[in-house]
Each structure stands twice: as structure tokens, then as C-alpha cells.
Amino acid sequence: MGMKTTRKNFTEWEIKNFNQSFSFDDVWELGKEKYRIDTQDLIGIYVFQNIESNRCFVGRSSHIFGRLKNHALSMKSGKHSYSEINEDFKNYGKNSFVLKILTYCNNSQLISFEKSWLKTYSDKEKLYNQDKLDNWDTAKGRWIRKRW
Numbered sequence: 001m002g003m004k005t006t007r008k009n010f011t012e013w014e015i016k017n018f019n020q021s022f023s024f025d026d027v028w029e030l031g032k033e034k035y036r037i038d039t040q041d042l043i044g045i046y047v048f049q050n051i052e053s054n055r056c057f058v059g060r061s062s063h064i065f066g067r068l069k070n071h072a073l074s075m076k077s078g079k080h081s082y083s084e085i086n087e088d089f090k091n092y093g094k095n096s097f098v099l100k101i102l103t104y105c106n107n108s109q110l111i112s113f114e115k116s117w118l119k120t121y122s123d124k125e126k127l128y129n130q131d132k133l134d135n136w137d138t139a140k141g142r143w144i145r146k147r148w
Contacts, residue, residue: 014042014104024094027068044104045117049125050085052092057085057128058121060114062107068099082128 022030042064048071049056061067074080075089075097088096105113118133127133 010104018101018104020100022068022099024072024097024099027065027072027099030065042101042104043107043110045102045110045113046099047102047117047121048097048099050088050092050096051098052096053088053126055084055088055126055128056121057082058102058114058117059129060110062110064101085128 043062044064045058045060046064046068047056047058048068057071059067059071071080072094075085076094078086078090080086080089102117103113115133115136118127118129118136121127122130122133
């Protein structure tokens with residue numbers, strides 16, 4: 001990747017769980033209140049991949065497990081904003097999705113890191129959110145990033 005975070009300190013939980021794969025059920029569990037102290041301030045880039053269809057979604061968040069739990073909830077209810085994710089969830093089930101934290105960073109680095117990871121994954125995988133990368137430098141892409 002070549003990008004390095006400017007963060008200096010990492011929690012024991014962050015170090016232990018960096019680059020580990022999490023199941024759909026793990027995300028539900030880690031999004032619970034009792035884990036909030038360990039997971040509430042996780043800022044960075046994440047990916048979830050469907051191992052059956054070989055498609056993935058790269059995203060950024062200033063609260064990774066809260067965001068992943070939102071993705072999981074929308075997938076479970078069939079209301080994810082990307083219809084292909086809903087279809088794959090319906091066809092292959094929750095166990096076909098694997099989630100991973102790609103990197104931790106500061107809020108100021110989120111956008112540049114996300115773009116870099118989107119490019120990395122688009123070269124080797126089929127992205128559910130390819131449109132985000134395609135529209136990155138357009139007025140629409142800039143407007144969407146400001147909105148989030």
C-alpha cells in the first residue's frame with residue numbers, strides 16, 4: 001500500500017485483531033455494548049467480501065464496528081443500498097461474507113486511505129462499490145464524500 005498512519009498508539013485489542021477475518025456473527029457480537037470500550041474508537045478502512053461470488057465492498061469509518069453492524073443489519077433485512085449485496089446475501093447466506101479491518105488511521109487520513117484501498121481491491125476483485133471509485137473525482141463523488 002505504501003500509506004502509513006500518523007497514529008502513534010494502538011490498543012492491545014487493535015494490535016491483536018488487525019488483519020483478522022471476522023464472520024457475520026462476530027460483527028454482531030463485537031457491535032454489542034459490552035465491547036464498546038474496545039471497539040468504539042476504531043477509525044480506519046474495512047472490507048467485507050463474499051467468498052462465493054468473489055465480490056467485495058471497501059469502506060471507511062470513524063467507528064468501524066458500528067458501521068459494519070449497520071451493513072450487517074441492512075444485509076439481513078435485504079435493504080442494503082447496493083442491490084448486488086442483497087442478492088448475494090439472499091443467495092449465499094451470511095456465512096459467505098468475511099469482514100476484515102484493512103488499516104487503522106486518523107480521521108484526517110480516511111478519505112485518502114479509502115481511495116487507495118478501493119484502487120487496490122478493484123485491481124484484483126470485483127467491487128460492489130466500484131461506482132464510488134469511478135465517481136471519485138467527479139462533482140457527484142466529492143458531494144457524496146462531504147455528505148458522509
